[in-house]
Amino acid sequence: MEVRRSARRRRTVSARREGDRVVVLIPASMSRAEERVWVARMLDRLKAGERRRKPSDADLLARATDLSERYLGGHARPRSIRWVTNQKSRWGSCTPSDGSIRLSDRLQGMPSYVVDYVILHELAHLLVAGHSRDFWTLLRSYPKLERARGFLDGVALARGFDITDDDDVESAEDATA
Structure with a gap:
C-alpha cells in the first residue's frame, strides 16, 4: 500500500x-x-x-440460494457455483446431474441484476433442460428479465459475438404470450 x-x-x-x-x-x-x-x-x-463486483464462490452460493427461494420457490438447489475463465461463448453453464453452476468471469463488474439473471437462468436449467415454454415460465417472475437479456445482447453485439439463437427467442416469446 x-x-x-x-x-x-x-x-x-x-x-x-x-x-x-x-x-x-x-x-x-x-x-x-x-x-x-x-x-x-x-x-x-x-x-x-x-x-x-467479484463475489466469492461462497457469496455466489448464498446469492443463488436466495434467488432460488425468491423466484423459483426454493426448488433449484445448486451444490456449487463458481467463476470460470474458460467460457468465451456463454455467460454461464450448469450440470444438472451434479448441481454445479459455472459463471463466466466476463460477468464480473456487470450490474447485479444481470448477474442475478444469469444465475437464475442456470438455476432454472437445474429444473428444466433446454429453453422450452416451461423453462421461460420459471423465469417469468424475475422483474428485470428482459432488461438483463437486452443488456447481455448489447454487450455481446458490441464485442462481436453471435447473439442469434432462434430457439431461445421463440421460446421467450412463447412464454410471455
Missing part, C-alpha cells in the same frame, strides 16, 4: 488499485492521525466494492 499526498488536493480522499498495490490519495495538509483514519476507511470501501 502507498499513500500519496498532494498539495493540489484540498478535501477529497480516494483509493485505487495500481497493479498489485493500493494507492490512497490524500491532501498534503492532512495530519498523520487523520491519514490513519482515512486510509483505513478507504481500504474498507475499496474491499467492499471489490466484493460487490
Whole structure:
C-alpha cells in the first residue's frame, strides 16, 4: 500500500488499485492521525466494492440460494457455483446431474441484476433442460428479465459475438404470450 499526498488536493480522499498495490490519495495538509483514519476507511470501501463486483464462490452460493427461494420457490438447489475463465461463448453453464453452476468471469463488474439473471437462468436449467415454454415460465417472475437479456445482447453485439439463437427467442416469446 502507498499513500500519496498532494498539495493540489484540498478535501477529497480516494483509493485505487495500481497493479498489485493500493494507492490512497490524500491532501498534503492532512495530519498523520487523520491519514490513519482515512486510509483505513478507504481500504474498507475499496474491499467492499471489490466484493460487490467479484463475489466469492461462497457469496455466489448464498446469492443463488436466495434467488432460488425468491423466484423459483426454493426448488433449484445448486451444490456449487463458481467463476470460470474458460467460457468465451456463454455467460454461464450448469450440470444438472451434479448441481454445479459455472459463471463466466466476463460477468464480473456487470450490474447485479444481470448477474442475478444469469444465475437464475442456470438455476432454472437445474429444473428444466433446454429453453422450452416451461423453462421461460420459471423465469417469468424475475422483474428485470428482459432488461438483463437486452443488456447481455448489447454487450455481446458490441464485442462481436453471435447473439442469434432462434430457439431461445421463440421460446421467450412463447412464454410471455
